[in-house]
Amino acid sequence: MRQVTALLAGLALLTLAGCGSMNPYPQHVYSKPPSERAQSGTLDPKTRPYTVLGRTYYPLQTPRGYDEVGLASWYGRDFHGKKTANGQIYNMYGVSAAHKTLPLGSRVRVTNLENERSVVLVINDRGPFVNQRILDLSYGAAKKLGTVDRGVAKVRVTALDMDPGPAPERISVAAVKRYQVRVGAFAVRDNAERVHRRLVGAGYPGASIAMVSRDGQVLHIVVAGSFADRDQAERVLEALKREFPTSYIIS
Structure with missing residues (x-):
């Protein structure tokens, strides 16, 4: 009888151990189950849960220790000028x-594990919501890493x-006043860059x-400088x- 009792007890322990190892919220995908997060009252916008395509994501509370290998894609003109998840305006030419x-x-x-180029950047948006991809680079970051083409x-x-x-800038009130020579405003980035190159070439660094x-x-x-x-x-x-x-001075 004791042998049977011991066997049953052993099976019960194995069952409990097995249940304990089945974590439906792996650390690299979720930081806490929804019930725990609700109790913690975490409302920091940097780590706020969100839902995309019927799936809810629970961001990590801290980036500390994160180190992962996977596929990175990049996104550009379709999102250029639109708000990112943290409220910034997405600049495809930025990093x-x-x-x-x-x-x-x-x-x-x-x-980039294929050519060993690297870049340091800030996460300011959510995605990519495509299987097997862990990162969506801006066009500027992808260009530095050599992944655009x-x-x-990987x-x-x-x-x-x-x-x-x-x-925060620590400057005196007297130093605040600046005068800029505004040369133009362009909806197309290429046109702005063309004028910028002409100004630099003409001696306005x-x-x-x-x-x-x-x-x-x-x-x-585009401004020619700040004075x-x-x-x-x-x-x-x-x-x-x-x-x-059409140039004029702004202050």
């Missing part, structure tokens, strides 16, 4: 990526830390391009008026 479960704002190193490449994604965001969104349209603003002195800005404006007659 960023989308991931299903890393906290938004995670800083990661992505290495192939479309999909990569390693290693979490570094959380992006602290831009540091401080020329830059800024992206703004107005009434749902993305514009690329602390109004007279200097006036001289630059006068020099550019012949080639760019």
